[in-house]
Amino acid sequence: MKALFLHDNLMNKHNNYFYSNGLPSNVWTERYLKVFDQMVVCTRVVEAVEDCSKTLKLSSADNVEFDLLSIGVNNISFLSKRKFIEKHIEQAVLKCGYVIARLPSIIGQIGLKYAKKHKKPFLIELVGCPWDAYWNHSLKGKVIAPFITWRTKSAVKTAPYVVYVTNSFLQGRYPTSGKTIGCSNVALTEFDEHVLTKRTDKIKGMSNRPIIIGTTASVNVRYKGQQYIIEAISMLNKQGYNFEYHLVGEGDNSYLRSVAEKFGVTDKVKYLGPMPHAQVFQYLDNIDIYAQPSRQEGLPRALIEAMSRGVPSIGSNTAGIPELLEKESIFKNGNIGDICGILKKMDQKTMLIQAKINFEKSKEYAKSILDERRIEFFKEFRDDVK
Template sequence: MKALFAVDHIFGRSADGAVFTIGGKFPYPAWQSYLDVFEQLTVVSRAIPLPDPAGQRRSDGPRVDFQLLPARRGLDRLRGMRDARRAVFAAVKQADVVIARLPSETALIACAAARFHGKPYLVEVVACPWDALWNHGSKIARLYAPLFTRRNRRVIRDAPVARYVTRAFLQQRYPTRGLEYVASNVELPPVTATRIFDGFSDIIRFGTIGALHTRLKGIDIAMRALHQLKRERPSLRWRYEVVGEGDPATLLQLRDALGLQDEVRFIGTLPPGDAIARWLGDVDIYLQPSFQEGLPRAVIEALNQGRIVIGSTAGGTPELLRAERLHRPGDVEALLSIIAAVIDTPPRALASEARDNLRMGRSFSRDDILAARRSSLRALADLVPAHRP
């Protein structure tokens, strides 16, 4: 049985045709749960040329092939929508089932194609489409947000099978009439906590993982809060490092305008697994002041390393963190207040919190997550005979 997976991730294609995941989100092992149920997987997404794939992980491999569309953005993407739609409909026709990761324009087209061709489909609901576009940063995205949200809500409502990454948040906003499953899209590689937080050193180290090409991760909010921290506590020594793909030019301009050249560094991407774990092991306070989330992988990774974690109330983040470590998205003053409270908390209490965080991070058992994913995929496979004449 052949499955088609539709997503809006941007892959890289090298000169020899090999496909790489940019940012590490879809390395070849990520397809294993799909290959446990289906004989072949075709991934439909977008791609850019990748002249130098050094440091990137292969995404293609045995039983996984790709149909990649140009990685257009904004109005240019709208102009190419007819060609994209034609390509996706043709690919869906060749598949037995469709798996659509939402929110995603490519995945919405794939669901429409599945209905047209009479193919069963499953939606993976991994984030809130309204939050994603409304907080994107562009006027065009805000104008499109209501329509995009309605389209996603309708597709999720009518999906034969829906799998959510949250326990409650996304289900409440985007309910389904179909079969419903819960399984995180976070599958952490087996790594050991390098050093559970046990107190601050001479320099407090803050960290964030997030893409730099939009403001969805709230990195600007973190810098503004830390700027105020510097003004209020001038003798306090600290550093803030950001890991993530994308051009940091806009954020560098803000950093320089705030006078944080000595404290803030953008270090690019790191391979998932041990490299991220080692970096997190040197972070004292992990910040995730996002405007939009599903169930944030980076927060779970930080918890799994026994870090102190502060995040916004976006998406499913409140399902992971204690209430006193949460702030409203975009609220610089609230974030500053929580950071100050953490710094002033006795070391013994923070060490206890770090141990609690470690337990929360390790509750995302890889075996349990894969079992839940396979259950939803088998439910999808069981629908195939009913969709054939």
């Protein structure tokens, strides 16, 4: 049994191996290959000029075939090479018995078109909200957001099987008449009760030092919302508080630097750059509050990881974030007053309560639990057409 996986994710090819930021080899081996004999992966690809094994994760694996599209990273490529792309994807669909389309993605949408044409059983994985993704991206994004959203709603509505990464948000915005499961792509492997004890001691030992807020996200995309936290700590510090903001993430931080300069907190905002995943947990253990101020998300891995370290956390009312945090920790998207109000209430008692709540909530995202649920759903999809 061969299944085709379609998405817009970018693969990097080097020495006949494939590397990716979002699709490591264990996704194939621990998820799809538990159900299907072979996977065929159809995404974008670029030739890596130099070794990328230290910056990206190996995606190549046994029983995984890569049938990739050399169309670059610009969506204009889809328009100029549309006929070639359509033919390529149709041939890939014809060679496989099952189709798994991860949306939102253009490649995924095309794959669904041909799965329906050739009567191939298909399943949709909805991993984000295209409206939020495109509307908050750029002026061009605002133009195409209604069309992409409509296409996604139409595809999901009639899909026989849908995997949502949220428990309620995406289900409400993109409903289906088919069978569904809410199963996050975030999967935590370890839970150490000592982590919560250490966090509790850290909170109890807080003195007059600065309170450190942290966010893990790319620093070159404005929809991640770090600018709102920068403005908020500026207002609070002028009122006598002492907040710092430590940012982990890749990209050009010149915009955020300009925001910090505008609001007079250049000395209070630290840019730590990209960080190996193994070091992220050390970073999380050193901050006092985690902030997820995004304007566009699915169910943020970074927030769940922070919660698994017992970090008191706040977040915007975007997508699946309210599914993770207590109502008192949620602020209206981009509302500086809301952010300030929540941070003012972050006293020792509140932080101790949040640390325990967040740590316990994160256990719902244990890899063993999510993998079992997802695999059983995939088996149902597979066996439904036998």
